Amino acid sequence: MTALARLKRALGIDTRQCDYTYERDARFGHVSSSRVAEKWVKTTCGYCSVGCGMLVGVKDDKAVAVRGNPEHPVNRGKLCPKGLSEHHILTAPGRAKTPLLRKNGTLTPVSWDEALDTMVERFAGVQQKYGADALGVVGTGQLLTEEFYTLGKLVQLGFRSRSYDGNTTLCMASAVSGYKLSFGSDGPPGSYADMETADVVMLIGANIADNHPILCHRLERDAERTLIVVDPRVTKTAMMADLHLAVKPRSDIALLNGMAHVLIRDGLIDSTYISQYTDGFHQYKEFVAEYTPERVAALTGLSEETIVRVARLYGKARAAFIGWTMGVNHSTQGAVTVAAINNLALITGNIGRAGASPFSITGQCNAMGTRESGFTSSLPGYRKFEKQADREELARLWGLDVERIPTARGLAYPDIIEAAVAGKVKALWFIATNPAVSFPNYSVLEQALRSVDFLVVQDGFHPTPTSDFADLVLPAAIWGEKEGTYTNSERRVSKVNRVVAAPGEARADFDIFLDLAERLGVREELYPGWTTTHDAYKEWQRVSAGRLCDYSGISWEQIEEESGVQWGGARLYEDGVFRHEGGRAKLYNVPCEPFVEQPTSEYPYVLNTGRTVEHWHTRTKTAKVQLLDTMAPYAWLEMNPVDARRLQLKPHDRVSVISRRGSVKNLELRITGIVAPGQVFMPFHFAETNSNLVTLGAFDPISREPNFKQCAVLVERFVTK
Ligand SMILES: Nc1nc2c(c(=O)[nH]1)N[C@H]1C(S)=C(S)[C@@H](COP(=O)(O)OP(=O)(O)OC[C@H]3O[C@@H](n4cnc5c(=O)[nH]c(N)nc54)[C@H](O)[C@@H]3O)O[C@H]1N2
Ligand SMILES: Nc1nc2c(c(=O)[nH]1)N[C@H]1C(S)=C(S)[C@@H](COP(=O)(O)OP(=O)(O)OC[C@H]3O[C@@H](n4cnc5c(=O)[nH]c(N)nc54)[C@H](O)[C@@H]3O)O[C@H]1N2
Ligand code: SF4
Numbered sequence: 001m002t003a004l005a006r007l008k009r010a011l012g013i014d015t016r017q018c019d020y021t022y023e024r025d026a027r028f029g030h031v032s033s034s035r036v037a038e039k040w041v042k043t044t045c046g047y048c049s050v051g052c053g054m055l056v057g058v059k060d061d062k063a064v065a066v067r068g069n070p071e072h073p074v075n076r077g078k079l080c081p082k083g084l085s086e087h088h089i090l091t092a093p094g095r096a097k098t099p100l101l102r103k104n105g106t107l108t109p110v111s112w113d114e115a116l117d118t119m120v121e122r123f124a125g126v127q128q129k130y131g132a133d134a135l136g137v138v139g140t141g142q143l144l145t146e147e148f149y150t151l152g153k154l155v156q157l158g159f160r161s162r163s164y165d166g167n168t169t170l171c172m173a174s175a176v177s178g179y180k181l182s183f184g185s186d187g188p189p190g191s192y193a194d195m196e197t198a199d200v201v202m203l204i205g206a207n208i209a210d211n212h213p214i215l216c217h218r219l220e221r222d223a224e225r226t227l228i229v230v231d232p233r234v235t236k237t238a239m240m241a242d243l244h245l246a247v248k249p250r251s252d253i254a255l256l257n258g259m260a261h262v263l264i265r266d267g268l269i270d271s272t273y274i275s276q277y278t279d280g281f282h283q284y285k286e287f288v289a290e291y292t293p294e295r296v297a298a299l300t301g302l303s304e305e306t307i308v309r310v311a312r313l314y315g316k317a318r319a320a321f322i323g324w325t326m327g328v329n330h331s332t333q334g335a336v337t338v339a340a341i342n343n344l345a346l347i348t349g350n351i352g353r354a355g356a357s358p359f360s361i362t363g364q365c366n367a368m369g370t371r372e373s374g375f376t377s378s379l380p381g382y383r384k385f386e387k388q389a390d391r392e393e394l395a396r397l398w399g400l401d402v403e404r405i406p407t408a409r410g411l412a413y414p415d416i417i418e419a420a421v422a423g424k425v426k427a428l429w430f431i432a433t434n435p436a437v438s439f440p441n442y443s444v445l446e447q448a449l450r451s452v453d454f455l456v457v458q459d460g461f462h463p464t465p466t467s468d469f470a471d472l473v474l475p476a477a478i479w480g481e482k483e484g485t486y487t488n489s490e491r492r493v494s495k496v497n498r499v500v501a502a503p504g505e506a507r508a509d510f511d512i513f514l515d516l517a518e519r520l521g522v523r524e525e526l527y528p529g530w531t532t533t534h535d536a537y538k539e540w541q542r543v544s545a546g547r548l549c550d551y552s553g554i555s556w557e558q559i560e561e562e563s564g565v566q567w568g569g570a571r572l573y574e575d576g577v578f579r580h581e582g583g584r585a586k587l588y589n590v591p592c593e594p595f596v597e598q599p600t601s602e603y604p605y606v607l608n609t610g611r612t613v614e615h616w617h618t619r620t621k622t623a624k625v626q627l628l629d630t631m632a633p634y635a636w637l638e639m640n641p642v643d644a645r646r647l648q649l650k651p652h653d654r655v656s657v658i659s660r661r662g663s664v665k666n667l668e669l670r671i672t673g674i675v676a677p678g679q680v681f682m683p684f685h686f687a688e689t690n691s692n693l694v695t696l697g698a699f700d701p702i703s704r705e706p707n708f709k710q711c712a713v714l715v716e717r718f719v720t721k
């Protein structure tokens with residue numbers, strides 16, 4: 001036994017777990033007794049949608065350590081660097097601790113009473129003058145399900161505004177729309193376990209090694225399984241693959257259609273499944289006939305042999321799994337690319353069986369919770385705004401007049417921003433999102449923030465690049481300071497528990513919402529007798545009963561006992577009954593189109609943006625965790641050696657990235673074969689070198705998701721003036 005293992009055993013720590021705090025201390029030869037926990041609180045990680053179970057060590061009412069929960073079915077005791085250091089976030093500097101109202105140009109501390117009375121009054125003023133939809137509200141995928149459910153009712157039924165959406169439109173909207181197109185409803189059909197069972201796993205635009213690290217354990221090298229990764233970059237995930245397909249940007253649809261062409265040509269389809277459970281095969285077959293390997297090779301940059309080989313691998317698999325993330329969703333063709341993925345699964349019967357699923361890996365810890373309960377792109381419980389029966393059912397469940405329930409979704413996030421610029425939305429309320437860093441084409445966003453009459457930012461931290469613009473800052477409790485549930489990518493509902501008290505006067509978002517309802521005079525009507533998030537959960541159970549996302553049989557107690565319960569069981573659509581009228585899935589003809597802003601001689605490079613393992617989005621949290629921030633303290637630009645040579649640039653040179661919309665100055669250059677010639681990549685995490693100064697305001701016509709992954713840029717040496 002190693003010294004470290006002995007030390008861990010002496011401290012009562014399971015040696016199979018990797019606990020950063022103790023490992024580091026052990027290396028320095030001492031264990032600080034101030035970090036030895038008195039108790040361990042069971043909870044779920046608050047970063048990504050993998051949804052790892054963890055235990056947070058508490059001493060003297062402070063979070064002092066984190067361990068993976070060995071009993072949790074998702075992570076089996078393991079955690080990634082962000083999870084392992086998550087307790088530090090609960091003592092991080094920079095928290096918002098008191099409400100702040102702008103008075104004579106300065107954000108000034110005020111009481112909660114003054115803050116919320118002012119907010120209700122200013123919103124009412126705007127709505128009386130410009131109409132109910134002049135209030136725009138943008139939520140997040142990072143609250144508790146109980147909070148989303150409460151907020152949706154507050155915005156749509158209390159404030160009566162339909163201009164309501166979430167940062168999830170920057171993220172999962174294309175997956176939601178694609179599932180609706182193919183299957184008639186949102187809802188990822190498979191489970192993580194399917195990645196282990198499948199004999200072919202294809203990941204498209206998903207860099208799980210950086211962004212869902214604990215999922216990598218499902219794909220540990222196995223002679224029985226072929227891992228195919230489709231990504232223009234040689235990511236860490238591509239390096240894990242048996243076959244990496246470095247496709248040209250946005251040629252995924254051509255690849256998928258080309259695979260379908262080969263599958264049909266070579267008889268590798270499941271004709272029984274197609275005829276029993278799908279519509280549209282005849283026209284689809286004619287359509288993909290044009291996607292010959294030769295044509296697809298030209299579109300994707302892959303060889304004809306590779307296209308045929310991948311199609312045959314997929315078609316001959318006993319069970320094949322396709323996972324995707326933002327390399328698919330972040331596109332003006334995101335929703336239809338998802339439909340093209342679903343097409344492949346349907347024609348081969350790779351759905352509703354162990355190992356066989358088209359599977360959108362979600363992003364934020366509770367992106368799923370908001371999709372199901374949020375009241376943004378659909379009514380709670382995946383009900384449809386346009387369906388009379390759905391509205392009537394909800395009205396009955398809520399004891400409300402059916403006229404109160406909107407008959408169509410309101411503006412999506414980018415359209416709320418546009419409406420603010422156009423002077424139609426006159427008040428904005430952002431909850432747990434930081435658009436000044438995360439929204440594309442910053443200059444338009446800034447105009448929106450500056451042109452509204454009243455801007456409220458509700459965040460756990462202040463200042464943030466967005467809260468700097470606010471007229472009112474509401475300080476919120478964050479993960480670790482409140483109780484409720486998150487639902488992960490595989491539909492697993494897990495419990496999130498309170499570890500410590502929120503700092504200063506910060507309050508849980510849930511309590512802020514109820515207080516606002518009280519001031520609006522709708523608390524008893526919308527939330528009868530509610531005091532805790534458990535009350536919200538119990539109502540959500542009743543409202544979701546009988547729906548695809550049915551929580552009615554999943555009690556908090558059961559979730560705690562079983563370390564998470566999947567709604568819908570291990571997989572959906574086992575019976576082949578889909579959610580379209582008539583119960584059949586639909587096949588779509590999806591043409592492959594060039595991306596919106598093609599490179600030119602003036603702007604010759606395609607800029608790709610994304611993530612790195614150490615940081616979370618806009619770094620309001622991870623910049624304050626020293627361990628993470630010292631590993632990746634600033635942004636960089638990846639460029640291929642061929643291009644660097646042409647521009648006479650050397651490694652570590654300082655460069656600027658310039659587009660038609662703006663420029664990012666003074667980035668470190670990394671010269672690397674990770675990116676192909678003609679392409680460059682930068683992370684979007686860093687406010688000080690904000691990639692969204694240059695990105696494009698182009699959105700998917702169906703999902704309204706931004707095209708974050710391709711725009712045309714020029715790269716120049718940065719010179720200090
Ligand atoms: N460490 C960390 N983990 C995270 C997050 C984080 O901020 N940090 N955020 C979470 C969230 S909200 C999300 S949504 C997920 C995102 O997880 P991912 O989607 O894995 O993250 P990205 O880096 O945005 O993009 C993934 C890949 O898409 C590729 N791509 C770009 N263009 C194309 C294309 O045309 N075709 C294909 N096939 N691929 C393309 C990029 O090269 C990139 O490697 O991560 C979650 N996990
Ligand atoms: N260029 C480019 N831009 C992108 C992307 C990209 O790949 N490229 N990815 C996009 C994607 S997929 C996403 S999901 C978005 C993410 O973009 P954002 O949503 O803007 O990112 P976060 O930094 O997670 O912002 C969450 C905010 O909520 C606060 N917060 C955390 N917990 C709580 C809480 O419990 N209550 C409250 N009230 N506040 C809380 C945090 O302090 C933080 O300020 O970025 C998008 N933007
Ligand atoms: S993989 Fe995701 S859920 Fe798991 S520890 Fe890391 S950030 Fe948390």
Ligand SMILES: [Mo]
Nearest residue numbers: 170171363364
């Ligand atoms: Mo996301």
